Structure formats: structure tokens, C-alpha cells
């Protein structure tokens with residue numbers, strides 16, 4: 101059984117069908133890149149999977165469990181990990197405190213152990229250690245005491261990935277994870293995605309415009325164009341296919357412009 105699947109997933113905005121009957125299954129332990137031109141429906145597809153948008157038609161399932169009617173929070177609890185919107189955080193708490201809260205949120209049931217001071221103290225120490233480990237992995241350890249609101253943009257993107265890791269989801273959904281990062285910052289995030297990929301229990305969906313990144317990381321590429329899934333397969337074959345050359349890389353359009 102696939103880890104995640106969408107069946108005829110569709111959303112209309114007025115007369116515009118932004119995602120059009122997309123049926124796709126994602127196998128556990130694979131990294132699928134989702135590519136397509138601007139406005140193709142990639143982020144909208146993510147929003148439908150994570151529940152930020154309600155589908156007009158179709159279904160989303162996780163290990164066979166139908167998630168379609170569930171709100172985003174329930175999908176997160178079921179194992180879907182979508183990068184946090186930083187607006188959902190506590191902007192005046194520190195980076196460490198925010199990550200620690202996410203680590204804590206990912207461990208349901210701990211509070212039911214009762215009010216035992218030793219367990220509260222040891223829990224707090226363990227949660228802090230885990231949060232610090234994650235911050236180290238995303239190269240944010242030296243920013244751990246800064247209020248989230250004062251982080252520069254590149255560090256905010258790293259924090260999004262840190263919070264996702266804190267939740268330890270089964271499905272990682274990355275939407276252009278290195279967008280807006282400097283050349284020295286992007287490799288940290290790409291290394292993390294490589295490490296997640298090696299952990300064959302995780303399933304990764306990656307929306308990415310940079311084809312060199314896609315070529316290196318993806319086991320499979322799917323292509324959206326005008327909300328429709330137009331290509332799906334092994335990276336080299338998909339990148340070489342006429343539909344991608346035309347729809348995504350724009351060779352046909354460029355050739356036509358050159359001739360005009």
C-alpha cells in the first residue's frame with residue numbers, strides 16, 4: 101500500500117480549476133519532486149493534501165486512512181508534515197522555546213503521567229536536548245535564544261524545517277525549502293533532506309524549481325501543468341520528455357519566440 105495517495109483531487113476557484121482530478125500514489129521511503137510552471141497548481145495541491153484548502157472533489161488518504169474530511173491539525177496528528185507557517189508560531193518566544201513546544205506537541209500523552217516534579221524536570225531536559233539537537237542540525241544553534249520575530253529570512257526558512265523535524269512526521273512536504281536562502285544556507289537544508297531520504301521510513305514530497313536539485317534528489321518526478329498531472333516517472337525520462345521540455349522548461353515556447 102502507498103504511504104500517501106490522492107484520488108481525483110480537484111479544487112475550483114470560481115471558474116478556474118487549479119488542481120484537476122490529480123490521482124497519484126506516493127510509496128513509502130521515496131522522494132517525489134513536484135514540478136511545473138508558475139501557477140501550475142503545485143502549492144494548491146500541497147494545500148489540498150495538508151487540509152489548508154478544502155477539495156471540491158476527490159480524496160486524500162494516508163496509509164489507507166481517508167483524511168479528506170479532516171482539518172489540518174488532525175492530518176498533522178495522522179502523520180502528515182507540512183512546513184509550519186511562521187505566522188502560527190509564538191513570535192516573542194525564542195527559537196528554542198518554539199522548537200521545544202513543537203517537540204512536546206509531537207509526544208502526545210506525556211502530560212497524562214500526572215504532576216510529578218521529577219518527571220516534569222526530566223521531560224523538560226529531554227525536550228530541550230532534542231530541540232537543541234534539531235537546531236544544531238539546521239545550523240540555528242547559535243540563534244536559539246533569539247525571538248522568532250527578529251530572525252532574518254533565511255533563518256526563518258531553516259526554522260520552518262526545524263519545526264517540521266520536531267514533529268517527526270511520516271510524510272515530509274517541502275515547498276521550495278531553499279527559496280530566499282543564500283548560497284551558504286541552502287546546502288544545510290539540502291543535506292537534511294538527503295539524510296531524511298536515507299531514512300527509508302520517511303516519504304518526501306518536494307516542490308522545487310531548481311532542476312539541479314530535483315535531478316539529484318528525486319526518485320521520481322511528477323509534472324503539473326494547468327492543474328493537470330501531465331507526466332510522471334523516473335527523473336531522467338521525465339525531464340527528457342517532450343511534454344516537460346515544452347510545458348516546464350519552455351523549449352517549445354522559446355523556439356517559437358526565436359522564430360517570430
Ligand SMILES: Nc1ncnc2c1ncn2[C@@H]1O[C@H](COP(=O)(O)OP(=O)(O)OP(=O)(O)O)[C@@H](O)[C@H]1O
Nearest residue numbers: 113116117118136137138139140141142143144145
Ligand atoms: N485561494 C485562491 N483563490 C483563487 N485562486 C487561487 C487561490 N490559490 C491559488 N489560486 C490559483 O490557482 C492556480 C495555481 O496556483 P499555485 O500557487 O498552486 O501554483 P504553483 O504551481 O504553486 O505556482 P508557483 O510555482 O508560482 O508557486 C493559480 O492560477 C492561482 O492563481
